[in-house]
Each structure stands twice: as structure tokens, then as C-alpha cells.
Amino acid sequence: MTEVPKQASGPAGGRASTKRELPEHFKAYRHVWVVVECEHGVVHPVSFELLGEGRKLADKREVELAGVVLGSDPAAIAAAATACFEYGADRVYTVTDPALAHYRNEAYTKAVTDLVNSYKPEILLLGATAFGRDLAGSVATTLLTGLTADCTALAIDDEGSLAATRPTFGGSLLCTILTLNYRPQMATVRPRVLAMPVRRPGRHGQIIEHPLNLAESEIVTKILQFIADRDSNKAQLAYADIVVAGGLGLRSVENFERVKELAAVLGAEYGGSRPLVQKGWIAADRQIGQTGKTIRPKLYIAAGISGAIQHRVGVEGADLIVAINTDPNAQIFDFAHLGIVADAVTVLPALTVAFRKHLSVNRLAS
């Protein structure tokens, strides 16, 4: 991304206003593409979120939406392609090769850049995951085009360009970035920033196969082993329906247990603000916010969290935000839906008891 120029106060200062004609050789670039992340036979949900958003961009541009599916297993690729169509793609480009069995920068960069050079998309989107971040930088540098990383919103502006918005300066500001004179226009978006689109079973499209043109013997980097995370202790925060989180206002790691107890009753995931990770109260994969996880639950309960901007950007997508804070002027009340000005250390256990009571009554009734 571009460093924000120091004078960047008003809209469209400096170069931004110098709209030049797109160079002739880029005029053939059309259509919106999403690079689908498919590892161990499973498509990462961020790819579907991107297809949902990509569909809107393609409709606005009156062009097609395509998914790019890479891998080694024809059955997994076919399943991923079907999913792409059902989530809105008109086409799917596939590259099937044993060298693509697992993600490796060299092979995947080669596959994606070859596809781009052959079929010329105007917009290329990836998830801002370990996969997408590793791949996007290499692809953009190979193609010598612009890349806007970790976007929080994508749109087509009045002139038909991709307007990619991302937080800057630690999230205190947002900036909108364009790639005017280069193609494709590339962006990465974090999981859960965009809404999951509705799946339309039976929706079809066209599959276009492309060769890898790279032999395993030419690839220097080898995968010796993959050590999967044990699912049992891995936080599934990003995709949880209910999340209960605590902040420094809880004062001690013992009090943080009240967060876990409420989460357990609700079948929810628990998380926290960044200082709790730094204090060792919670594991790093439970941090919520700009440098942690973005969440999009139906219900988010924040206890003793001030609501700093870096936290806010990670939770704004929640349908209902309930905040418990002793300070009526806490920033979290600027974006919470329900506010409780009270001591979280007493309200949390009361909520746990009340929910438990409520649910057992309802269970008997149903």
C-alpha cells in the first residue's frame, strides 16, 4: 500500500487527480477474479466471501466473475469449482498438477501469473491469510502492478476503478487506494470482513483448464512435513456465532474466568483485547482486532474493553454488540448497540446464571 502522503488531508490531492489514460496494452484487461484458497481439500471461507463481493464488483462493471482454483486432486478441484459457481462465479480457471498439492510460493506464483497473462483480468482478489499474503506480494511484483493489502471495503468508483479502502496508521484513519494505470488491480481482504454470500445450489458455469508449465524438478523449495494444528485447542473465533470477550477492565486473569464461564453456557468462543495477550492471560489466536482476528458474530459481548479503534475494526461486523464498562464515556459505547454501565466482574456471572436459568426453563418447555 502507499504510505499516506503527509499532505493527504483533503480528498484527491496530488497524483490522485491526474487521471491518465489507461495504457493501450491494458485495455484488454476485463473481468473480476478471485484466487480460491483450497488446502487439504477444503476451501477457505474467505474465498466465498470474496466471490460474494466480487459478484457485486463484476455486476457494477458489467463483466464476469471468475474463480481461480489450483491443486493436485481433480475431485477436490471439481468440488471447489462447483462451490465457486454456487457462490456467484461465471467461470472457473483451474490448474491441476502434482506440484500444486500444497501451497508453495514458486508453483502458485507461476500458475497465477501465467493465468493473468493469458486471460487478463482487470481485478484480482485474494484473502489476507498466510496463503494470500505470501502469494499476492509475489504475483504483484512479478506483474509490476499495484496491490492494496488488508482491505476493509471494496467498491467501484465513478470512473470504473477499484477503490480499495484499508485502515492506516494503526487503524486511526482509513484510506482509499486506487491502481489507475496498471492491471490487474490487486487487493487482499481479511477473513470475515465481508459478509458470506448466499449459496445457490445448481448454479453452473464454465471451467477452463490451464497447464502449470513448471516441472517439480525446477521447484527448489520442498515441503518436508505438515503439522496440522490440533483442532481441540484452536480458537474458531472468526466464524463463531457468539463471542464473549474481556479486556483490561477485568483486572486479573482470575476474573477473566467469568468470560470463559459465560462463553461456555452460550456455546460461544471467548477472546480478548490485545493487552491480555501481552499479559499472557489468553493465547495470541484469541486476540480480537486489527492485529488479531476479525469477527462477525450474531452477538458480541465485550466486558471491560475500552473500544480503541484497533479493537473496533475487528468487531464492527457483529450484528449485536453488547458492552459492559464502568465508564459511561468509554469509546466502546460509540459503536455498541446495548450498553451496560456497570462492573463487569459482577455482571458477567449474573449473566451466566440468568442465561443458564432461562435456557433450562425453555428447554423444559420445548
Added chain:
Amino acid sequence: MHIVVCMKQVPDSAQIRVHPVTNTIMRQGVPTIINPYDLFALEEAMRLRDQFGGEVTVLTMGPPMAEDSLRKALTFGADRAVLLTDRTFAGSDTLATSFALASALSKIGEVFGPPSLVFTGKQTIDGDTAQVGPGIAKRLALHQLTYVARIVALDPDAATITVERRAEGGIQVLSTRLPALITMLEGVNEIRRGTLESAYRAACAEIVIWNAAAAGIGDLGKCGLRGSPTIVKKVFAPSPRAEKVQQLPTADLPAEAVAESVIREIFKRQPAIEGDLVRFSAGQ
């Protein structure tokens, strides 16, 4: 073995304030620090040097005052510091930044010996893209190892390296050849304090300062604003939410009563949640 660590001087974003009226960053008085993520890269590089011998060079592209951060890195124990500074670099995006840094790395290779390893941090706290490392790797055809959690084995003579890389859903154990570029994961080590001797050396050390020409950059069109395909169209503050928070009464109420009213309000606003919860608790 020669190792180069790319590190950036950044404003301490914890202390950044945004002007409430003009929406501009108030930079005055904001202290600068070494990008915290880059310290993990520096420490890892120094550990390899201590084990295998050789030198660690730190490289920064930035304004002249970035010299402070380089000197700090020398006190930690780096052997040499190079500052790449030129007005033509102003406004660089990731593509232009990786071009300038890659050019400087080539020059460093010519002058001080080619590096076997180049380290970067995972990301910066101001640019925050995690893309400069991959950009450098691609330009210099270095084997790219991102999100490295541990260096498992290194053989400088055979020019091979094995690392554990944090991937989606697990750890990839990768082996590749040198020269390679590593972006180091945070939290994997702790920067050393540095010795009295290194502090003394840092105070006297001469920092290598190159402008674009000295770094061998001929094509200024690839630098700074001109070399950046991305354009900042506008900068703005996040918009306040139109809907105001509904504060539930709490004064003089027992916690039980507060809890009851919270639950009522949650179910009123999101009726689906109640059904989900009942099904969940029935399944317990």
C-alpha cells in the same frame, strides 16, 4: 555468512493522534521506534551469526533521522548499518519500496559480500502490508520463506535451510536453498540487550549512507511516488455510527435484574439467538 536485516523506523502508533477537525495525522512529538516486528528478525539473524560466524548488516530506507534506529540496532549487536535515503523515495508504495530495497541489497552484495539470507519482519505497524518482504524476494530471485516460526536447520556450506512456517491450519516444514528471504513471525525470540562493547561500537560506528545514485539506482521512475502504481485517493476518519447506543438502566439495580434486562433486550433484537441457544443447550 552475510545476513542482511531490513528494518523500518516507524512512528510509535500507540501514540499517534488524529486531528479531530482536519483528519490529519498529528506527527509532532510522536516518538519513532524500530518497527517492533523487525526486532524478531534482527535477533534471529544475530543468533545465526553467533552460531555460524559472519556478519549482520541492517538496512533501512527512510529519512535521515532513521539513522537513530540503525544505531539502536548496532547497540543490540548488528555489525554494520546502511541507510538508504533520498527525496526521490518519498511516497513509495510496496512495489517502489521493494524496488529501492532490492537495489540497495544488490549494492550491499557488491560492496560487502553477497548475503546468504535476507530477513524482514512480518509486517510494519504503519504500512502494515506484509508485502515488502515478498516483493524483495521476487525481485532478487531469493527463495521466499514467510511467517517463519523456527529455523530448524541451516547449512551455509551446502547452502540449504529448513524452516517451520506458520500456514493456515498448521505448520509447514519447508526446505530450500540459499540465498533465501525470511519474514520472521513475531514472538519467537526476544531481542538481546546488547553489551557494553556493542554500545560503544555503536556510538562510534560510521553508518553507511547511500542516496539513490550511490545505491546504483539508475531508473528514478521506479522510485517513490512515480514508481508506485497505487494512489491514495482519500484519507478519512471512520464514520460514527448513526444509531446511538441504548444504555440499559443499572443504577441501584442488583446484578440479577441487570442481567435479566440484558437477556430480554438481546432476544428482542435478535430473536434467532434464543432458538439457537435453546437448541445448543438441549444438545449438551
